[in-house]
Amino acid sequence: MQSDSKTLAGLMGVCVADALGVPVEFSSRADRVSSPVETMFGYGTYNQPPGTWSDDSSLTFCLADSMCWGFSLDAIADSFCRWYSDNxxxxxxxxxxxxxxxxxxxERLKQGVPPLEAGGKDEHSNGNGSLMRILPLAYYHKNLDFSQLIERVHNVSSITHAHLRCQIACGIYISIAVCLLNDSAPKSAYLQGIQNAREIYSQDVYANERPHFERVFSGDISSLPEESINSNGYVINTLEAALWCFLNTSSYREAVLKAVNLGGDTDTTxxxxxxxAGIYYGVNNIPQEWIDQIARKDDIIYLARRLNSAMKND
Incomplete structure (x- = not known):
């Protein structure tokens, strides 16, 4: 395992956390308070063995795999279709x-709808399904200027989630991830990340959406009480909950268990x-006993190496 690879740390960080949440997805916060998740286990909601990751990681890996061959929205969309139809x-x-x-x-992609026209754009299309898979794009941070990177983020979100709110949530998340990749500490990465994002989202086209991000852009998301943090599938709530968990903990283990134990959309949060947390704390600080249980662990490690190499040669 490449112990110093921030690429592997991010991919494995997503995947391990996802697998921790899979067995208790849709459980209530009260359930998690009375019976908190403390380590990797299996079965539960989907009757899957320990270490099984969900669509969150599958689509993250589809995106990362596509990026190994260059950047193509058609190729990314095709990989999503292959996941859907061919496992x-x-x-x-x-x-x-x-x-x-x-x-x-x-389904629209399979009918020949172009990638940028496939994702839903209505108010009810603001789930967390693009935010959960967007992380690999952060690894372009040395290859593109910031505005180009965010444009790609918006386009990749739009393959499945084209509403501006989803695009902005993904953009803010990637902006913060980039700061972490540049060795900022969590609070600094959050503050600098939202400042960088604010420069993009101050444009008039985003004016109607900015109020939805008021708590994120406040710079003070971590001070909110837990009861005000929602952990359902709405994209704003997922972004807020993830930042809150990351900023209020001091290890990978603590961060992801706090997220799972909020209940609700446990795997995605x-x-x-x-x-x-994976990027910041590094793959060596993801509990090894959790990594060892992850399905297709070696394939994920190899994917990270390929992506790392592709980003260096891009």
Whole structure:
């Protein structure tokens, strides 16, 4: 394992956290308070063995794999279709979890709708299905200027989630991830990340959406009480919850378990948290006993090496 690879740390950070949340997805916060998740286990909601990751990681890996060959929205969209139809980048050769917006968009892709026109754009298309898979784009941070990077983020979100709110959430998340890749500490990465994002989202086209991000842009998300943090599938809530968990903890283990134990959309809240926590704390600080249980661990390690090499040669 490449112990110093921030690429592996991010991918494994998403995946391990996702797998921690899979067995308790849709459980209530009260359930998690009375019976908190403390380590990797299996079965539960989807009756899957320990170390099984969901669509969050599958689509993250599809994106990362596509990036190894260059940047192509058509290729990314095709990889999503292969996952949906042919079980590509699934943990055990079967698809067991998919969000409604993602399923509808992939059906449109299969009918020949271009990638930038496939994702839903209405108010009800603001789930977390693009945020959960967007992290690999942060690894372009040395190859593109910031505005170009965010444009790619918006386009990749739009394959399944084209509403401006989803695009902005993904942009803010990637902006913070880039600061972490540049060795900022969590609070500094958050503050600098939202400042960099604010320069993009101050444009008039985003004016109607900015109020939805008021708590994130306040720079003070970590001070909110837990009862004000929602952990359902709405993209704003997932972004807020992930930042809150990351900023209020001091290790990978603590961050992702806090996310899982919020209940609700446990796998996605944890995966989004885990991407940031993985990058910051490093793969060596992801508990080895959790990594050892991850389905297709060696394939993920190899994917990270390929992506790392591709980013150096881009």
């Amino acid at each position: 590509y980048w699934t943990p055990h050769g079967n698809l067991f979890d998919i969000g409604n917006s993602t399923a509808k968009a992939i 944890a995966a989004v948290t885990g991407g940031l």
